[in-house]
Amino acid sequence: MAEIARRATDKGNRILFVVHRKEIVDQVVKTFKQQGVDMSLAKIGMVQTITRRVDKLKEPSIIFVDEAHHALAKSYRRILDKFPQALKLLFTATPYRLNGEGFEEVADDLILGNSIKQLIKDGFLAPVDYYAPVQLDVSQLKTKRNGEFDEKSIEEAFKPKVYGNAVKTFKKLGGNKQAIAYTYNVASAERLASELNGNGVVAKAVSGKTPKDERDSIINDYRNGKIQVVTNAELFTEGLDLPNVDVVIMLRPTQSLSLFLQFAMRCMNPRKGKTAIIIDHVGNVNRFGLPTQPHNWTLEGSKKGSKNSPSEAVKPVTVCPKCFSTFYRKGDTCPFCGAELTEEKVLDVVEDAKLEKIKEERIRKAHMIMENNLVSNIADKKISELQNYEEVKAYAKFKQYKPGWVYFYSKKRGFIK
Template sequence: MIATTVRQQLRDYQERAVEQVLEKLDRRPILVSPTGSGKTTMATEIVERLGVPTLWMAHRKELIDQAAERLNAHGLHAGILMAGYQSDPDARVQVASVQTLVRRNKPPAGLVIVDECHHAAAETYQNILSEYTGAVLIGLTATPFRLDGRGLGDLFGEMIIAAWSDELCDSGVLHKPRVWASKAPDLRGVRVVAGDYSIGALAARTNTAELNADIVETWHKRAAGRRTVAFAVDIEHSEAITEAFRRADVPAEHLDGTTPRSERDAILQRLADGETVVVSNCMVLTEGWDLPALECAIIARPTASLNLHLQMIGRVMRACHGKDGAIVLDHAGNHHVHGLVTRRLDYTLSDEKVGFSEPLGLRRCGQCGLLFETSEPRCPECGWAPEASGGQRRRPAIHGEGELAEFDDSAFEYRRQVWVQIEAQRQAAGYKPGWSYYRFYDRFGVAPIVVADELVNPQKATPAEKAEVYREYLRIAAAKGYKPGWAAYRFRDAFGHWPRREVA
């Protein structure tokens, strides 16, 4: 009878996902489900239905506490294997810290659950799992790919997608974030190490008085008074953001990996209570932390990792009583390369990178600046319609009537930022320049006009810049054997007029 009661608590998609996982046990499945979709609930149900001794692995204290609590609430008798906890050898489910497991005897198990299994390629996980070759293996994650974007096929054989986050937003389980992209650092030339930008170089570009002031200003405009978490690059950066908020009389606190546990809990409690409005952190509140009432995420931490992008924004999306939506203020340019978190990705188990193969389908509102999908006819925030104003039609030339008029400074500034981020991404990945041209064309339906590595505003280009662009087109025409007229046509596409005598 108890089992029946528990099953009735599952949402439809959760029940479907649990059944699919149970059908595919021999395939070492990953249960993919967005943050906030009830991943732990589904896994707990699977543990219960399988009814065998179980090892549940996680890498953070918060995740371990949560899992054990949930399992025990289901009457499943869970023990914890982690430093500082009394172990319980009789427990049917052992919830274990990865770090602890590496060093001690492994408990016997017929089922191994790997929470946040996008980490599972790490050697520590591999060493542990090699002792459980006879057990059923199930991975759990919201982001089924490693930090460098590659798939998890070396350990898992199947992906079961419980739900897509856009579906969960439509059904009210999650809030679809309203995203504003603001000033972002120029990351061109910053190196990528192990799938992400090197922190030192990132901090130097990101932690500037100008950008930090812009963070506070934008927050006042878009999210004033809302419970907010800011994601910073490093400790110094996080402290600087906290300080900038305090100077503006906003109650703000900082925390990082060295903050004592009791202090961290107190800070987060003050955030929950509303006594503190902004908590700034670096790499602490990404996984395994959950405050459903969180209303705003400030992304000040640029990342080349799609995984980290999704993890950060996942924090703010959970629906909860009395919350009127989720706001994301992107000061890192992350949306320019990774897009909205509600878009569906082509997940793969293979070694290919996830996420960069498709156009982002992203548009910036010409009126309020919100980022939204090109599939939407109007801005969901203010109702601005790109078609009516001729804003961002997909056509190869920028000179279409109405389009130049619409192409104001803020629109150009947005394009410039996108260009800079795409270029940083390209350089970090070591792709050829053509890659950036393609990406840009995908986004805006026009080719970027670039002089000396900078995007040129066609409306404000100087005669010297135009001359340079024309010379470049002539060079391309010569190199590729096109007729000279090709350069003139391209020039007209770029600037809306034929090359004049002074240009030629």
């Protein structure tokens, strides 16, 4: 992006760069200056600020949007629509939204980069080992209206032993490596930091509530190696450059593919001889597969059952019963520790509905995450046999339909007014 900006400003063209966090503004300004961008022709700012002042801005020739999977929001659209003649360049690692919306309204074309596996092969990303101990009772998880897990239900589902196990697992797998831990709220970030410090690991908790000066100080200390683990509640999901992260600890379940990939790939900045480590305590891998799995990204939205959905056809994932390493199974022994594998230890991912076992798993997971946990036997029902709104929601979960389908079908059947 800096190279495109440099070439544009060298020709006297004005550019506008839109981000969604203050830390990323500072990072972009630093990078652009290093790369020789004429900063007198560059406006770089947060979307919240720019959208309020868009009428006062000088017209840019090029608009850059960072983390562009957010670009459908009204604040972004106001900026993009204000300058119809400008070239819009939207950048994201995850062109996908939880609600299934497409990007046709803000983009004319999708230019795909190399796959994750190719980027690893070429040295632009570090290879990764994925560990997934089962340490969370997900039977109590419920969903909010936006499709994400309800914070209160996460609080109820989490057991105190998780934090102790998370600390022991990190010390075993992470050693002296630096880590970022993703927790589900501020209190859990603080508790985990306290547990880590109590076990000899220097850790700090950071959230959106942390004062900016304190947050900047923690980030600098982390970059300088004074802090080993930063625990946070959704603060470091996107954009911020932390090149010395070697380990990601997931203690926050999500149903968003974009958020999962942002979590997972935080530790994959390359370094000679480095292998990144992901410790997934909440089973996100069972919903999305490994982060190295290819996705069928498109501008079009993923409608009900559409092949355009990036999370369609996720392969079954195996977790080793001895070392908890997670991988795609190719034989009868763990490729990491050599332990023998049994059929019972193969975790079938819900997206592959062709196998009977996965069909049963889908029913079980639908029960686990639905708001009332009471709907049963939906897999064997025809659509016309659904009796109420709750059954429609459970059926949509089971079939991987998008939230919009629930609304329109429920309205058609008279379950909602």
